[in-house]
Amino acid sequence: MSVTLKINGETRTLDADPESPLLWALRDELGMTGTKFGCGIASCGACTVHMDGIPVRSCQTFVGDLEGAEITTIEGIDGKAAAAVQAAWNELDVPQCGYCQSGQIMAATALLAETPKPTDEDIDAAMDGNVCRCATYARIRKAIHLASDKMEA
Structure with missing residues (x-):
């Protein structure tokens, strides 16, 4: 087919x-x-x-x-939200092993494209089901808030 x-x-x-x-x-x-x-x-x-x-x-x-x-895909993601997420991820050194990070970045970018100023609850709901076996969840949440701030600037 x-x-x-x-x-x-x-x-x-x-x-x-x-x-x-x-x-x-x-x-x-x-x-x-x-x-x-x-x-x-x-x-x-x-x-x-x-x-x-x-x-x-x-x-x-x-x-x-x-x-x-x-x-x-992660190879083609672009736009204001994607740039802000990628910059925040780098600035806060979010990844540990990094395996899950393309999925985390894709989910975070979609969240910020839809909800530019998310609450912790918005982040939890959007990121639910994105598993990080290194447990970098606190850095991921912090990076999403930082990306949101970067989008405003």
Whole structure:
């Protein structure tokens, strides 16, 4: 089956099994390895990408359901919220091992694009399901608040 997607602003045609998870199409067919495999059951958030601007778990998003969708991966994320998140992540040295961070950044960027001045409760709700086995949650929350401040400046 052939599926046409817009991935990071570029139209791409994938010849893939419609039941194949987007994660594997990105990593194996397109060489975009920034999106990570974590659990395979959409529980950890390591594989988070944006589909039409909404964060989704690519391990449970199937290629056959995506015809015409616009996909953004960590390699293609941009804009005011993304720049602020990336700057805050660097400034506060958020990652420890770093494995989950592409998913964390994708979720945080979507949150700030929708809610530029989030409360702690907003952050908790948006980041729920993004697991960090190094437990950098306090730094992640602090970085999201810093990114919000950077967006205002």
